[in-house]
Amino acid sequence: MKKIGIPRGMLYYEYFPIWKDFFEGIGFEVISSNRTNKEIMDRGILYSVDEACLPVKIIHGHVDFLKDKVDFLFIPKIMSIYKREYCCPKIIGLAEMIRNSLDDLPEILDVVYDFNKRRGPEKAYKEIAKTLGVTERQSSRSLKKADKGMDRLLDWLKSDILPDNYAYRKDFKDLLLLGHSYILFDDFINMKVVEKLIDKDINVHFPEDISDDIARKYSNFTKKRMFWTHGRRIIGASNYVIMNHKVDGIIYLSSFGCGLDSVFTHMVSRQAAKYGIPFMNLTLDEQTGEAGINTRLEAFLDMMKWRDSHKDHISSFR
Amino acid sequence: MGIDVGSVSTNLVLIDEQDNLVYKSYLRTQGRPLDILKKGIKEISDQYGEYKIAGVGATGSGRYLASVLVGADVVKNEITCHAVAALANNPEVKTIIEIGGQDSKIIIIEDGIVVDFAMNTVCAAGTGSFLDRQALRLNMEISEFGRIALNSSNPVRIAGRCAVFAESDMIHKQQLGHNQEDIVKGLCDALVRNYLSNVGKGKTIKSPILFQGGVAANEGIRESFKMELGEEIYVPRNFDVMGAIGAAILSREEVSSKGYTRFKGTDIYKQEYKVKPIDCNGCSNLCEILEIRENDEVLARYGDKCGKWSL
Incomplete structure (x- = not known):
């Protein structure tokens, strides 16, 4: 059986279950790289362009890990997922960046997803089928079977990605962890922030926990139309929990040098301040010393608890 | 006892039951926190050996190390400790500006509660280490740095966003022939500007404002803050050991509810x-x-x- 490699980085954390089911459905073996570690990060930094953000550098390391183990690499060009909306330029150009930075790569399946040009998944997957020598019928049947929506993603995140101690507990404080999926769910980049918060008796919520409809509705409360799909999710989810007082605090994990994050952190911090919800932004980069992150986390949680005794404190009604 | 093991200084304090400061020491960490901590404990043992230490709190970036060594009752982050100490100093305080060796913070307080804070991001421009470096380069004592700045009548403009650019800007201005005091004052202004637009971004700064941490010793920076904010800046008498005082207060609270201390005794300095x-x-x-x-x-x-x- 031929092998398809899917690097564990960027949109892997949003689409891996569906990609895996699809490729297995048309008779291929799917291999993904190991969890990010120091070696993968170091190799990624070595091979990628210097100006890229850390997650982009890290996916280069994942590709390097996979390249000798597979027959094809799947790195789609995801231009746009909704009409009149776009993805980050680095997500769009990922396949090209990798192709130019790494040598001796297997064939890259870099089909284009572009809803603006009516190139939805059906068309994209049809193209993949053609390259791989699979019939159109087989591919569309496999796609139909693979697509099980957000529930499948959440189940997969809970069983395969999130730390073992992840569970909702009633008497814990609630915190929304914001940021791109490839930062929230890669515990090497975020220095195990999720695990640390749970150990400190916090219920951690993610933008992915909020349904697409709610996120879309609440993202409309910004002055201008949000044309980044991933931004819509982040802003929509944060607006929803802030305006309904669903959480006791918000932490944004941003990536140093991310253009989208530089805009969103401000939008969220202003909205949080307006509704009196504690907000903190943690900027992540190549540093592996955890002292700075730990200090900020501890101080933030102290503040959340301290605020409980404040006379103007508005408790969450969850 | 309160211990604050920071990147640049290691501070130890002793307080009495009413939170009055009995003893303080400010030692340079010099990259050897273990040795310096032992030295600090020895000094306490020599001077206060006959007294019983009721509890110990540790803070600073080396707080876990300190806690392992001495057996601390409380291990707390610097923000909480600084806020506790500032509130003990002045219960009315609304804003705390704290600038240490490697990081700078702003803490906003309402009705005696921390409601917001911020710390510098990955960049350490404008903290004590950078001032140290510049003082060294200009061949002046860091303790004189602030006083020299006060002599300036016409400060030059220095780029404060990034330490690397600030340094090249300073060298450029110096080669043009500007007075040293004007350059030094320009640097103070730039660092304050950078602090307010970076760490203090989006925060409403209300008085009373307390300025603490090692950099509060610098009159030039103090003056620049006063000019920029148009408010009086209060520097507490023990500004340089506020973190340690906060840790000591928290340990007193902890021990009085717990009933015993984990402190291993002042003899630990004799251990290898x-x-x-x-x-x-x-x-x-x-x-x-x-x-x-x-x-x-x-x-x-x-x-x-x-x-x-x-x-």
Whole structure:
């Protein structure tokens, strides 16, 4: 059986279950790289362009890990997922960046997803089928079977990605962890922030926990139309929990040098301040010393608890 | 007793039951926190050996190290400790500006509660270490740095956004022939501007404002803050050891509810401590683990990602 490699980085954390089911459905073996570690990060930094953000550098390391183990690499060009909306330029150009930075790569399946040009998944997957020598019928049947929506993603995140101690507990404080999926769910980049918060008796919520409809509705409360799909999710989810007082605090994990994050952190911090919800932004980069992150986390949680005794404190009604 | 092991200074204080400061020492960490901590404890042992220390609190970036060594009752982050100490100093305080060796913070307080705070991001421009470096380069004592700045009548404009650019800008201005005091004052202004637009961004700064941390000793920076904010800036008498005072107060509270202390006694300075780095090759994370031994007994191990080594 031929092998398809899917690097564990960027949109892997949003689409891996569906990609895996699809490729297995048309008779291929799917291999993904190991969890990010120091070696993968170091190799990624070595091979990628210097100006890229850390997650982009890290996916280069994942590709390097996979390249000798597979027959094809799947790195789609995801231009746009909704009409009149776009993805980050680095997500769009990922396949090209990798192709130019790494040598001796297997064939890259870099089909284009572009809803603006009516190139939805059906068309994209049809193209993949053609390259791989699979019939159109087989591919569309496999796609139909693979697509099980957000529930499948959440189940997969809970069983395969999130730390073992992840569970909702009633008497814990609630915190929304914001940021791109490839930062929230890669515990090497975020220095195990999720695990640390749970150990400190916090219920951690993610933008992915909020349904697409709610996120879309609440993202409309910004002055201008949000044309980044991933931004819509982040802003929509944060607006929803802030305006309904669903959480006791918000932490944004941003990536140093991310253009989208530089805009969103401000939008969220202003909205949080307006509704009196504690907000903190943690900027992540190549540093592996955890002292700075730990200090900020501890101080933030102290503040959340301290605020409980404040006379103007508005408790969450969850 | 309160211990604050920071990147640049290691501070120890003793307080009495009414939170009055009895003793303080401000030592340079010099990259050897263990030795300096032992030195500090020895001084306390020599001067206050006959007194009983009721409890110990540790803070600062080296708080876990300090806690392992002395047996601390409370291990708290610097923000909480600084806020506690500031509130003990002035219960009315609304804003705390704290600038230390490696980081700078702003803490906003309402009705005696921390409601907001911010710390510098990955960049350490404008903190004590940078001022130290510049003082060294200009061949002046850091303690005189502030006073020299006050002599300036016409400060030059220095780019304060980034320490690297600030330094090249300073050199450029110096080669043009500007007075040293004008350059020094220009740097103070730039750092304050950078602090307010970076750490203090989006925060409403209300008075009374307390300025603490090692950099509060610098009159030039103090003056620049006063000019920029148009408010009086209060520097508490023990501005340089506020973190340690906060840790001591928290340990007093903790011990009075717990009823006993974990403190190992002032004799610990006589013990032999060894730190051994271990490079773990168990997986591709290649963690750097530190093992601390007291005589031949392993006190603590940390630094691993998987928990295989941690004690």
